[in-house]
Amino acid sequence: xxxxxxxxxxxxxxxxxxGLTMGTAMAATYPAPFVSxxxxxxxxxxxxxxxxxxxxxxxxxxxxxxxxxNLPATGSTSFEGGEVFTxxxxxxxxxxxxxxxxxxxxxxxDDMEVxxxxxxxxxxxxxxxxxxxxxxxxxxxxxxxxxxxYNDDTPTFGFHIGNGDNVLTxxxxxxxxxxxxxxxxxxxxxxxxxxxxLNAYNGKITLLDTAExxxxxxxxxxxxxxxxxxxxxxxxxxxxxxxxxxxxxxxxVDQANPYExxxxxxxxxxxxxxxxxxxxxxxxxxxxxxxxxxxxxxxxEAELNDEDIDGLDVTLTxxxxxxxxxxxxxxxxxSFLTEANALVFPTFETIKLGFGGLDFPDDPETIEVGDGxxxxxxxxxxxxLELMYFDDATDTTHLGGSLDHNLSLAIGGNxxxxxxTNNATEKNDTGIEVVEGDRFLxxxxxxxxxxxxxxxxxxxxxxxxxTDVDDFEVELxxxxxxxxxxxxxxxxxxxVEGGDISIQLWGVADGxxxxxxxVASGTISYNTAVSEKGLLITLxxxxxITDTNGIAHVNFTEADKDDDxxxxxxxxxxxxxxxxxxxxxxSDNVTKEEVSSDNDVGYVLSDLASKVELDSSGxxxxxxxxxxxxxxxxxxxxxSADAEIVSEGVAQIMVVKDTEVSSVADKNLIVVGGSCxxxxxxxxxxxxxxxxxxxTATGVGSGQFLIKSxxxxxLTSEMALLVAGxxxxxxxxxxTYLRNKVNxxxxxxxxxxxxTSADLVVS
Numbered sequence: 001x002x003x004x005x006x007x008x009x010x011x012x013x014x015x016x017x018x019g020l021t022m023g024t025a026m027a028a029t030y031p032a033p034f035v036s037x038x039x040x041x042x043x044x045x046x047x048x049x050x051x052x053x054x055x056x057x058x059x060x061x062x063x064x065x066x067x068x069x070n071l072p073a074t075g076s077t078s079f080e081g082g083e084v085f086t087x088x089x090x091x092x093x094x095x096x097x098x099x100x101x102x103x104x105x106x107x108x109x110d111d112m113e114v115x116x117x118x119x120x121x122x123x124x125x126x127x128x129x130x131x132x133x134x135x136x137x138x139x140x141x142x143x144x145x146x147x148x149x150y151n152d153d154t155p156t157f158g159f160h161i162g163n164g165d166n167v168l169t170x171x172x173x174x175x176x177x178x179x180x181x182x183x184x185x186x187x188x189x190x191x192x193x194x195x196x197x198l199n200a201y202n203g204k205i206t207l208l209d210t211a212e213x214x215x216x217x218x219x220x221x222x223x224x225x226x227x228x229x230x231x232x233x234x235x236x237x238x239x240x241x242x243x244x245x246x247x248x249x250x251x252x253v254d255q256a257n258p259y260e261x262x263x264x265x266x267x268x269x270x271x272x273x274x275x276x277x278x279x280x281x282x283x284x285x286x287x288x289x290x291x292x293x294x295x296x297x298x299x300x301e302a303e304l305n306d307e308d309i310d311g312l313d314v315t316l317t318x319x320x321x322x323x324x325x326x327x328x329x330x331x332x333x334x335s336f337l338t339e340a341n342a343l344v345f346p347t348f349e350t351i352k353l354g355f356g357g358l359d360f361p362d363d364p365e366t367i368e369v370g371d372g373x374x375x376x377x378x379x380x381x382x383x384x385l386e387l388m389y390f391d392d393a394t395d396t397t398h399l400g401g402s403l404d405h406n407l408s409l410a411i412g413g414n415x416x417x418x419x420x421t422n423n424a425t426e427k428n429d430t431g432i433e434v435v436e437g438d439r440f441l442x443x444x445x446x447x448x449x450x451x452x453x454x455x456x457x458x459x460x461x462x463x464x465x466x467t468d469v470d471d472f473e474v475e476l477x478x479x480x481x482x483x484x485x486x487x488x489x490x491x492x493x494x495x496v497e498g499g500d501i502s503i504q505l506w507g508v509a510d511g512x513x514x515x516x517x518x519v520a521s522g523t524i525s526y527n528t529a530v531s532e533k534g535l536l537i538t539l540x541x542x543x544x545i546t547d548t549n550g551i552a553h554v555n556f557t558e559a560d561k562d563d564d565x566x567x568x569x570x571x572x573x574x575x576x577x578x579x580x581x582x583x584x585x586x587s588d589n590v591t592k593e594e595v596s597s598d599n600d601v602g603y604v605l606s607d608l609a610s611k612v613e614l615d616s617s618g619x620x621x622x623x624x625x626x627x628x629x630x631x632x633x634x635x636x637x638x639x640s641a642d643a644e645i646v647s648e649g650v651a652q653i654m655v656v657k658d659t660e661v662s663s664v665a666d667k668n669l670i671v672v673g674g675s676c677x678x679x680x681x682x683x684x685x686x687x688x689x690x691x692x693x694x695x696t697a698t699g700v701g702s703g704q705f706l707i708k709s710x711x712x713x714x715l716t717s718e719m720a721l722l723v724a725g726x727x728x729x730x731x732x733x734x735x736t737y738l739r740n741k742v743n744x745x746x747x748x749x750x751x752x753x754x755x756t757s758a759d760l761v762v763s
Contacts, residue, residue, distance in 0.1 A: 029746070030741070030744040034668050041668055042653050042654065043653070044063055045658055045661050046059075047678025050226025050244065051226060052673065053266075053677075059672050060672045067653045077340065077645060079639045079644065081642060083639065083643060084638070085112050086637055087136075094634040094636050096144070096605055097143070099137070100136045100138075100140045108133045109131070116133070118132070121174065128174045130172050130173060131173050132171070132173075137161075137168055140161050142159060142636070143159070143605065144591070144603045147160060155594075157338065161335040164330055167330065169327065169329065170326070177322060179320065179321060179322075180201060180319075181320075190207075192640055193348075196208040202320045203319065205296040206293060206294070208293060213271060216284060217282050227289060231283075234275060237254050241260075241268055241285075253270045267293050269287060271287060272286035292305055296316065298315060300314060302347070310346070311329060312329060312330075313328040314327060329345055339356065348641075350640070351639075351641070353639075358609065359633050364626045364628045367381075367537075367627055369554070369585050370620055375389045375401050378529065382456075385529055386400065387399065387400075387539060389403075390547075390582070391403065398543070410541040414514050418509040419509065431507075431516040433514050436511070439461070442496075443457075444522050449565055451559075455519075456480065457501050460476070461474070461513065462484075469490070472508050500519055503516075503517055504516050533629030534565050535627045535629075536558075536559075536566040543575075545575070551586075553575070554575065556570065558608045558610055561608070571588055574586050574587045580619055582620040587614075598615065599614075599617065607631050608630070608632055610628065611625070611626035612624070612626075661680045666716065667716060669715060670721050671715075672723050674724040675687060675694060676690035684720060685697050685698060694726065700751060702726050704730060704751060705724065705730040706749070706751055707721065709746055711747070734752065745760075
């Protein structure tokens with residue numbers, strides 16, 4: 001059987017989180033009153049008393065995660081204390097679409113000088129220098145996603161990590177090889193902590209996750225991690241310990257595994273015997289007591305108390321001559337790193353990942369394509385461009401705003417006999433031929449990069465009055481400004497307002513005119529528009545859409561993060577006809593998620609993270625671009641074990657120790673674990689009862705659990721729900737039953753015997 005140890009969840013079990021408060025008059029069906037109406041007013045309390053099992057903490061975390069699924073995943077994550085490294089460089093910030101390892105592929109002492117400090121493994125026969133490194137995932141990228149397993153399929157920014165995908169890999173590498181058996185009974189450094197090595201041999205290292213050595217004399221006692229320890233028997237190589245009044249099986253210091261497991265899942269290890277045969281002498285034993293046994297087995301998943309730690313794969317390099325330990329953290333099932341959900345390294349809880357969201361500029365530009373009429377219009381902050389329309393009479397689509405306004409988007413040769421500046425017969429092939437009502441769009445210096453240097457001429461031919469080459473007048477109306485132009489001489493060279501673009505009439509005839517354009521610097525484009533903040537829009541130069549088929553494309557190109565116009569990411573929007581012959585953007589190649597019925601939102605995976613929306617609820621779809629015009633950056637952090645996750649928002653449920661229960665005195669409580677090891681539970685049942693005393697006080701015996709509501713207590717002004725079993729496994733069953741039971745009444749009392757079986761107790 002496998003189980004998840006500290007399955008990637010929103011909150012570290014030992015830290016306080018901020019949540020919303022909401023008064024509740026009476027408990028109701030789970031998850032109420034802890035979560036109700038999209039808000040949370042809850043805290044989960046686990047015990048820290050003598051003999052406590054880490055399974056109680058795990059049960060608290062699973063309840064927390066379950067309650068969090070009933071909340072909108074809003075809020076933010078940050079860290080307090082410890083050591084926090086931001087995945088950022090002055091020359092390269094984290095952006096939407098970047099992989100977890102794109103900015104920093106590894107994190108080491110240069111980045112976290114305390115947590116990942118180089119050091120020396122100096123204990124017993126070992127004196128070897130080491131280096132520590134975190135290698136970040138090569139597969140996970142910051143994206144805009146929606147998933148049924150996260151926040152009820154609500155779209156969000158973050159890292160959606162697939163089942164089996166790597167999150168990161170921690171490694172400690174020694175300068176020279178270590179004889180692995182020399183590690184026995186030493187304190188080994190790992191991820192900023194020390195772990196007591198129970199035993200080590202080729203391909204396997206067994207650790208205690210927390211351990212302190214204590215020298216104990218026969219006849220004395222000492223309290224360690226809440227356990228009262230004394231020596232019942234001692235000789236030259238064997239000791240019988242008494243722990244909390246119970247005798248432990250004899251331990252031989254020379255045996256392969258000189259330890260015994262206690263009833264609560266912790267371990268007592270005999271490390272040294274100082275035996276004195278004389279009656280007047282004092283015999284002593286050195287021991288260590290740890291709360292859990294971790295096994296690192298080469299090529300396999302790590303184990304905690306003989307159970308696999310899902311998602312933590314071990315590599316021990318060098319065999320008998322150990323040179324490196326690698327712990328590869330992979331996602332067990334799907335996992336999510338979002339603003340409301342931090343990730344914590346399984347079991348060890350020594351490495352934390354946080355995401356602080358995206359920093360969007362405050363004044364973006366809105367660009368709309370399509371206005372619900374016969375004309376498809378691109379509306380920008382600087383001007384509107386009537387791009388195309390559908391002609392019912394001919395069953396075709398035309399560039400321009402109407403039959404009277406053709407839009408010329410490509411240069412070509414003259415097709416009509418005209419008078420030219422150089423002679424009356426030469427035909428020039430580098431201009432635009434127009435008639436009255438036609439429009440043209442000229443943009444210069446796209447390669448100039450600076451938005452301030454880019455000029456646009458958008459004109460309509462309002463009049464062509466021609467008698468002969470010596471008597472004519474051609475008028476151009478400025479659609480986006482007030483710089484109307486009049487030509488009555490083939491030598492005229494008119495400059496567009498603002499400079500840089502010059503327009504010259506090269507040819508004229510009855511009903512026709514032929515224009516050529518020049519710029520002071522840069523290049524000329526005939527089918528591009530640039531929005532107020534610098535979004536480059538490339539228009540189709542021809543269209544073939546009919547009421548039965550055909551499609552046109554408009555390309556949008558962002559500036560890059562250095563504000564170079566047209567050098568960023570590009571996406572294409574497809575234009576089609578609706579069933580009632582209206583033009584609209586039907587799709588694009590930006591991944592979008594549905595935020596409401598017929599309303600899809602996506603973001604370009606780029607440095608500028610442009611937002612695109614497609615509303616398909618009407619006959620003509622509305623397509624909207626929110627263009628920020630500046631770099632959109634993200635905060636992504638790697639934090640050490642002692643960095644506390646601080647989250648604000650309704651998506652957070654607090655998890656606290658029983659010693660911290662006073663900090664949540666205004667919240668509905670779920671108290672996990674019995675009164676023997678949880679002082680909050682003791683306050684509910686009337687005493688710190690263990691064993692038969694617990695049974696007498698609660699009626700819950702071996703193999704049973706209790707889920708009981710307390711409308712009032714000394715712990716909180718709200719209600720408290722006790723979730724506790726006779727043994728640690730029974731408490732786990734109680735937590736599972738709470739989470740999975742449909743319509744469980746949180747104002748009632750239940751007694752059960754398994755994760756799927758419990759009876760309602762009628763008072």
